[in-house]
Amino acid sequence: MYFNMSGIIESPTLVFIPLTELIILYVTSFSVAIFDILWWYRSYSRLGIRLRDIFIFLRNEWKRTIYQLLKYGIFHKKILKDRYAGLMHLLIFYGMVILFISTSLIALSHDILKPFFGFGILTGDFYLNFEVWANFGGIILIAGLVMALYRRIAKNVKLDTIADDYIIIGSLLVLSIEGFILGALKIYLFRNNFDEYRFVEWWISFIFPYFGIHTINGIQLYRNLWFIHIMTAFAIAAYLPFSKLSHIALSSVGISVKNIRPRGELTTPFLLSEALVSGDFNFKVGAKNVSDLPLSKKIEALSCTDCGRCERACPAVMSGSDLDPRVILQNVKKTVYDGNVGMSAIVMSENAAWACTTCQACVEECPVLIDPHSFVIETRRNLIMESKISKETVDYLNNLTYAQNPFGGVPSERDDLLKYAPKYENSMDVLYWVGCMGAFDPRGKENAKKVMELLKKGGINFGILGSEEKCNGETARRIGEEGRFQELVNQNIETFKKYNVKKIVTSCPHCYNTFKNEYPKFGLEVEVIHHSEMLANLVESGKLKVKKSKETVTLHDPCYLGRINGKFQDTRFILNSTGNLIEMKESGPKSMCCGAGGGNYWYKVKSDESISHLRMKQVMKTNVKQLAVACPFCMAMMEDASRTMDLSDKIKIKDVAEIIMENLVE
């Protein structure tokens, strides 16, 4: 057991500092704390959010708010996905939290309880634990800051580094080191054996004699250092609103209030069916200016930390287009109070608005739950309203209107596939949704036939709609044409109701996502599965018998199946059952888009390199001869890439259904 000379274990805090100097501490810390709180409140009140609104929100949503703050803030659910940056942030975060609590306890004990009530709380075992934790907090904070500094200096990852970043990291590092030196000097000036619990400061305390420091000059040194420490903390806190540290206050709000919805569901700005009944078409769609953005988007923009994870994951950025989700968010953040700043003029270019593939790699990466691609969707909706679209997009939308498919193919062409599958009837178990690619794209049609053949072999009682099938509107919605989307939704739902459809199998992950996540809002209540899941179930149950070949294959995860709907296992099960799957480095949730999503299959944007070429380069790094896909758009994009990169003889692109077919044991 440790005791000091009087037999009492107690914190010797705030020693050597006379009252006149403590006044500096009280004045600066109180004024800067009030300033920071007012700034935080003003950040939201300028958006029209009043204190009353905050209380009402918290009263109604306190459970969700606390849950999300704990999950995504305190426990770093998404931050840790990037191992280095996640660990770095974890160390800095918990270091600061521990030191904040420590400082608060010191203030409580020494500035309130002792002077006014004659007792302190930093005594005995509690004090010893306090000192261990305080030293631990300091050391992990320094470790995290050194990692942050190294990351900026080494430039191993692309970061948008400005002088402010070094100033902030450097200031925090100086503040932490000052804290340790002060603690160590205090031990040196008055050593208790229980000070060993301050395991870092204890060892530092032995260096002072080597610098000629003794009790008399040590006390003056302590006072000087203490003053510098207080001023450093004051400067950091005062500059907080203007630095990246502002995310401490703003991102906490962002993650707490975020209304987390299915990733595959875009917002519904109006209900066409209601508008047709009421005749009121006076609704706001999309955002022309930053001020038109929904409040939730403005709160999201404020919480952007400028970490750049979205930027590093975005395929459009990699392709050299001028779309950059980080820049978009930062541009909105900088102009969020300015009113009439054009979304497609200043925040992003029109080219950038169309370059987004809606792959949601940015959404996957964002540690503070921002949905960068939704800012693009809001912009596109406005561009559509203003008819600022390319000829290809006009053609695309016209085809949807007149032929109910993007190819402009005659709807009766869909009946061709009735040679391979029966027309859907009420009594059937499954509706196989062929999709526009399956009906009109030759390669897609070839694959649709194979899927249908496998469904038959698996004993599935299914049918297709033939010419009664219409595009489900997924791409129209992502292009920003909400009205056209809802027209198609209403027509398709009518057909489903007519046939009493209960289960839909799709080959296209885009159709799958829209049926599963977006149609329910319009009244569709059916089970929706992707053909990979259906086929994997048939293989697993033995209804489809496959042999395991020696072929190696790599897998391109479709964004709308994998990252957006979390379906990673069925495709892998199929490939591991039929051969040997070699994963790409960029696979699973970190899989790269093929470049077709969000309408990009139908028009071209300015970029340095096509996304599909970039993806094909990643495929070729695996040295396999087969690439498996599970999406007709991915198939088309990757086949185009292999052809234009002259790799057709080196890599074969196959749908998982085709791979099953090749390895089927009759």
Next chain:
Amino acid sequence: MEVVSVTGEGNTQPKSVENSNAYKGKRKIMIIVVVLSISLSSIFYLWSSSNTAITVNVMSITIDVYMYGNNLSLPIMTIPIPYNHETLYGGSIFTVRFDLTNDYRNNLTLLSNYSITSGFAIKSISPTPPLVLGRDKTSYFQIEIISPNHNYVGNVDISLYTDKS
């Protein structure tokens, strides 16, 4: 909108919006406020340092009670008093309050000779010795101490002497 150009014709860079002039102005004001605050605080600190060049920190006080006739290196009673929440100036007076209970087997007489850690001085003891403290009786004491005229950090030991009554 012209989007018909093909890949390879990029060379477009995303454009970052500059911070607004209002924001820049506020940041400039904040930097000035911080610099001014630090400057004023430094001046105040220098003034304070020059006026309070000496600081005394008594971390704890130990009252040792000795008895003549016994071994004077071993106190018959020790009273530890935690005392570290106040930084004193040189020559300032502070008061220590404590209860002294005579748990010795005889009545004790507290004598008027005492000693204190070098540099400190005892201004007064109340009640004023000599006084008799009956067996198992408790008396409340107040000692006024004058701090030294040099920087000091450490414990203060006060030795009180008694005799059997």
